[in-house]
Amino acid sequence: MTAPVIPASLFPSLDVMLLEGAADGSFTLLGEAPAWVRRLWPEAPAQRRGLHPERTFLFLEHFLPLARTVWANGQDASVTSEMWTEVDETGREWLLEARALQLAGRSLLLLKFPTVAPENLREVLQQSRELNLEHYRLRKEIDRREVLLHCLVHDLSTPLASIKGSLRLLIEDEMVRPGGDPLVQIGLRQIEKLREMVREMLTGFTGQARPARRLTAQTAPDLAAAIRELTTGLTPTATLKNVRFQVEADPSEARAWPVVGESTRLERVLFNLFENALRYAPAGTDVLVRLVDEGRTIRLSIEDAGEGVPEGEVERLFRKFAQGSGQKGQVGLGLYFCRITIEGWGGTIGYAPSALGGACFWFRLPKPQPED
């Protein structure tokens, strides 16, 4: 019984280019070439012998040494390359992969489309990354607007309080001309209306910072886990600076540290505080992170051995919307963002000089209430 003859058109119909390696390092085209070869390597179908695919597909310079070990080593052995992209003269991109196999003593090289449909792969990756970028951009924009809004509302409330106080003094000190008192009372009532509007805006703002749903120990963000992830992410920078994070938890056994809050914002708060400590910690020192369970609340402190905050600046640290000259982005908003977020969750935040000689930033957040 004779073996069936495989038609020369089989491989091109599968979009596979089949090449056989020769001892001198060149290749011979077996069968017919698929259509895509005419777009990317038009000389090959005519030349057929003495081909050097690595000169056209530069990626193969990287793959062929590996392929040759397979051809030299084993019967029926094979290896598949990573994917790579070629661009034809029209600018169209073609995603390819190579497979080297040793079959019946012949060294074969298959050039083909990847097993995973490239269009699907690209679409999934493209969409996920575009969504990630959009999410990042929106998050940044929302943060910026929230901080600006909060600053604006604060800026409005201060002069209103001052005007109200002045009008009251006018009345109390009987400095209003006879008959003028009703006009001052109108002014006071209008100011009170404005102050009520400001209060409503502030309530709305802090309401946004509050977790949307009731948190339990299972659904609340885990402060210890967030710290672990952050310190891992900052390890390269810390290593470059020769600074080490030391995390102390009391009690020290591994456990969850759930707090009231929302995980993304909590991560931003932690990032601001940790990055700050890392920035000012001198080389060769530790940044000490301490978690203390206080019963109904958890207290986190971050201490560094830098120069600390000058006494005259401590009071303004969390209050003012300050941006240093020549600095870009959100520099100066970090601690302000930390304060309004932590306070929005019913917590407190503060600063104290550290026993290490530098700064100690701390915050305290309530633990989630037990489930009913």
Place this chain on the structure above:
Amino acid sequence: MMQKKICMLGSYAVGKTSLVAQYVHGIFSEEYLTTIGVKIDKKSVEIEGERIDLLLWDLNGQDRFQDVSMSYLRGSAGYLLVADGTRKNTVEAALLLNERAQEALGQVPFLLLINKNDLADEWEVDHRVVDDLRARGWTVLITSAKTGTRVDEAFHTLAQRLVTS
């Protein structure tokens, strides 16, 4: 002619493909098209009187959906780490990739490019981070694939180091 392989490493959407397109073809596209696997471009340059073919391996960006295969780095004479100045977490990612690249290649020349300098209003990377890295001997260039700012300089600087190293 001497050939030198250079790999582009960095998170997704930091502008690796755009930097190569600007350097090799002098073009820039606003459209973001994610790279799958690797795309290789070639550019001939003259360094100190000698012509060199730079093989630019534009690797797929790294994120939680797609890792960077360090096998692509094999035979690389140097690499460019790329971060996006409007996303500060991409600098951290570049530092992590640098550790992996050094494990794979040992000490070979590299530069850090903080790209998208044209988006100054959205800039996030603190200049002190850049100062720290420079103080440790890193060459950090603030580039823009869109305007071409310091793009030629980045590739040329690395090529020079490849020749002299």
